[in-house]
Amino acid sequence: MPTEQTCSRCRAVVMQEFSRDSAPEHFKAYWGQTYYSVLCISCADHLMTLHERVKGCPVPAVGMPLQEGLHFEMEGLNLVFTEAYHMMRGHCCRSSCKNCVYGLGAHQAI
Ligand SMILES: [Zn+2]
Numbered sequence: 663m664p665t666e667q668t669c670s671r672c673r674a675v676v677m678q679e680f681s682r683d684s685a686p687e688h689f690k691a692y693w694g695q696t697y698y699s700v701l702c703i704s705c706a707d708h709l710m711t712l713h714e715r716v717k718g719c720p721v722p723a724v725g726m727p728l729q730e731g732l733h734f735e736m737e738g739l740n741l742v743f744t745e746a747y748h749m750m751r752g753h754c755c756r757s758s759c760k761n762c763v764y765g766l767g768a769h770q771a772i
Pocket of ligand 1: 670
């Protein structure tokens with residue numbers, strides 16, 4: 663019996679872990695920046711799609727406007743950065759952001 667593993671992102675039990683080796687190079691580079699060790703297929707898929715979408719889109723320079731919907735969303739009076747924004751930035755800011763894509767989000771226990 664193989665030992666049961668859980669996805670570092672959604673905590674689902676992973677029967678077959680997504681293999682780092684099968685990931686495209688650019689995604690492997692991103693993955694290296696995260697705290698995820700094991701990813702399930704659906705989380706890997708979600709992150710890869712997002713990564714593909716923001717590839718080549720840097721975050722706007724300081725002083726440049728951010729786009730609502732792309733970079734942030736308003737939740738009540740709070741400005742919440744999107745997963746896409748965090749992905750574009752390319753590294754974790756360790757602030758337990760709600761939409762952290764590096765494994766240190768507020769809802770993601772490490
Ligand atoms: Zn998962």
